[in-house]
Amino acid sequence: MIRIYNTLSGQKEEFRPISDDAVRMYACGVTVYDHSHIGHARGAVVFDVVVSYLRHRGYKVKYARNFTDVDDKIIKRAAETDMTWQAVAEKYTQEYIKDMDALGVGRPDVEPKATEHIPEIIDLVKRIVGNGYGYESGGDVFFSVRKFKGYGKLSGKSLDDMVAGSRVDVDGRKEDPMDFVLWKSSKPGEPAWDSPWGPGRPGWHIECSAMSFKHLGETFDIHGGGMDLQFPHHENEIAQAEAATGKPFVKYWMHNGFVNVNREKMSKSLGNFFTIKEILAKYEPEAIRLFLLSTHYRNPIDFSDQSLKDARAALGRYYSMVEALTEALGDYKGGAYDADKLTGVARKLHKATAAFRSKFYEAMDDDFNTAGALGAVYELVREVNRVTVDKVLSDGDQVLKDVLSASRDALSEASGILNLFQKTPADWFNRQAAGADASGMPSDDEIKALIEERKQARAGKNWKRADEIRDILDAKGIELLDGAEGTKWRLK
RNA sequence: GGCGACGUAGCCAAGUGGUAAGGCAGAGGUCUGCAAAACCUUUAUCCAGCGGUUCAAAUCCGCUCGUCGCCUCCA
Numbered sequence A: 001m002i003r004i005y006n007t008l009s010g011q012k013e014e015f016r017p018i019s020d021d022a023v024r025m026y027a028c029g030v031t032v033y034d035h036s037h038i039g040h041a042r043g044a045v046v047f048d049v050v051v052s053y054l055r056h057r058g059y060k061v062k063y064a065r066n067f068t069d070v071d072d073k074i075i076k077r078a079a080e081t082d083m084t085w086q087a088v089a090e091k092y093t094q095e096y097i098k099d100m101d102a103l104g105v106g107r108p109d110v111e112p113k114a115t116e117h118i119p120e121i122i123d124l125v126k127r128i129v130g131n132g133y134g135y136e137s138g139g140d141v142f143f144s145v146r147k148f149k150g151y152g153k154l155s156g157k158s159l160d161d162m163v164a165g166s167r168v169d170v171d172g173r174k175e176d177p178m179d180f181v182l183w184k185s186s187k188p189g190e191p192a193w194d195s196p197w198g199p200g201r202p203g204w205h206i207e208c209s210a211m212s213f214k215h216l217g218e219t220f221d222i223h224g225g226g227m228d229l230q231f232p233h234h235e236n237e238i239a240q241a242e243a244a245t246g247k248p249f250v251k252y253w254m255h256n257g258f259v260n261v262n263r264e265k266m267s268k269s270l271g272n273f274f275t276i277k278e279i280l281a282k283y284e285p286e287a288i289r290l291f292l293l294s295t296h297y298r299n300p301i302d303f304s305d306q307s308l309k310d311a312r313a314a315l316g317r318y319y320s321m322v323e324a325l326t327e328a329l330g331d332y333k334g335g336a337y338d339a340d341k342l343t344g345v346a347r348k349l350h351k352a353t354a355a356f357r358s359k360f361y362e363a364m365d366d367d368f369n370t371a372g373a374l375g376a377v378y379e380l381v382r383e384v385n386r387v388t389v390d391k392v393l394s395d396g397d398q399v400l401k402d403v404l405s406a407s408r409d410a411l412s413e414a415s416g417i418l419n420l421f422q423k424t425p426a427d428w429f430n431r432q433a434a435g436a437d438a439s440g441m442p443s444d445d446e447i448k449a450l451i452e453e454r455k456q457a458r459a460g461k462n463w464k465r466a467d468e469i470r471d472i473l474d475a476k477g478i479e480l481l482d483g484a485e486g487t488k489w490r491l492k
Numbered sequence B: 001g002g003c004g005a006c007g008u009a010g011c012c013a014a015g016u017g018g019u020a021a022g023g024c025a026g027a028g029g030u031c032u033g034c035a036a037a038a039c040c041u042u043u044a045u046c047c048a049g050c051g052g053u054u055c056a057a058a059u060c061c062g063c064u065c066g067u068c069g070c071c072u073c074c075a
Helices: A038-056 A072-080 A085-102 A114-130 A159-165 A206-216 A227-245 A276-280 A285-293 A305-329 A344-365 A370-388 A395-418 A425-429 A444-459 A463-475
Strands: A003-006 A011-014 A022-031 A060-068 A134-137 A140-143 A180-185 A200-202 A220-226 A250-256 A259-261 A301-303 A478-483 A486-491
Touching (some): A003 A250, A022 A085, A038 A085, A038 A276, A060 A085, A114 A134, A114 A206, A114 A227, A140 A227, A180 A227, A220 A227, A301 A305, A305 A395, A444 A478
Parallel strands (some): A022 A060, A022 A220
């Protein structure tokens, strides 16, 4: 049984989709006016895992994530550069897709764009106005929050408190300071579409309601986004949708926590953000993913170089386990075994694998607790190491090999869900950090020649020369690994 | 001012009523010509502080202190 923390109720609830086997889910994507930062990556990765896990648990999921491609910030950005607003939107849409692909975030089933849903948006505004929840004033159409009695139910705010907070701008055209724009009239040169209220463009919140209606229906299962979208964005989406349909909009609301820097929110306005590309230039995509998934999605996570380095080291530990496991099993495919007849290490490993499966699924079922799930992964990693390290498995160890391959299967199932640990150990350890300067690197042949020379030196007990060669390569960032079957090398 | 979240080892981080997962770093060991890498072992008498409820609390309740977020564009 999967339990989800629902922002709407403020507690974890048993997950019961509206229809038995199909889940419809929407996550707010980005407004495409700039490169995306690691905070955007967190939301995308988190909901990617949610979708992946739901699918693994047998649900058919239709997942939509939008692009808001018409907005004040895009217009502003276009004015600052010599690009059209369409070119700005298109450029950053493509950049976002590149970033997500690099991070191993699966493509949603639908990636709707606001500009491709203008007729739907206009229809929705008409419905809202027709139902008495919206009004036109000076070419703009506003939503009347006082008329919608559920206003504030998501964010737990009351209209009177918000107004008392007095941080709302006073706009003479609004009937109430908290009313928000559904449709705004366009000034000359701004993007504009014909509408019953004259040429204009959508307000900020309306596109998500219109697009989710079109692709998922008027009531759907899960809607996700960052914590800061709770108010006003999602509150307004609910108001618009339910004012139009009179039906509940979304069953489960999920909000991911922020990425902080020095314990402060990372944001465009504070200027303390790191773009995904900047981080990808220094760290492997899987290190970033592991970092993002190693904290529960609702808690804040602090970004730092140390955290990324920790994640990278943890990945190395996993891949070392895979390497040893692969060597121990060789080509052996594994087969069924009788758990009741196991003894010694085989029995212990079998139990550890079973424990892993239950802990992993228990954690994921509990509001997608990836941090707990990863803890379970590493417990099994240790157990596997105990078996494979310094141990040559002979043909007589067939049962142990069967158990080992069952452990391998369990780990790879979990890895698939998280989309982590997907490389081969060779690829991981010979990684070249993206963007690293490859000049001055000796060729593979040169390295091999030096290793061979060192081997001769060592055979002749010429330790001085052997150490010299090791130092030469070390200075080039190449690390030598002396093992039983000879010397291997990798980039540090 | 209103609403809310959080405070667990040197660092990161699970656990939310039954006696502290996991990762990084550190220490010891195995291996090695010596190293490195890897692996194993180990590292919180205790979960911000003070009270309370309970047979039993890091986990529930109250208060205090501290940090952060939302209330305005923001993932």
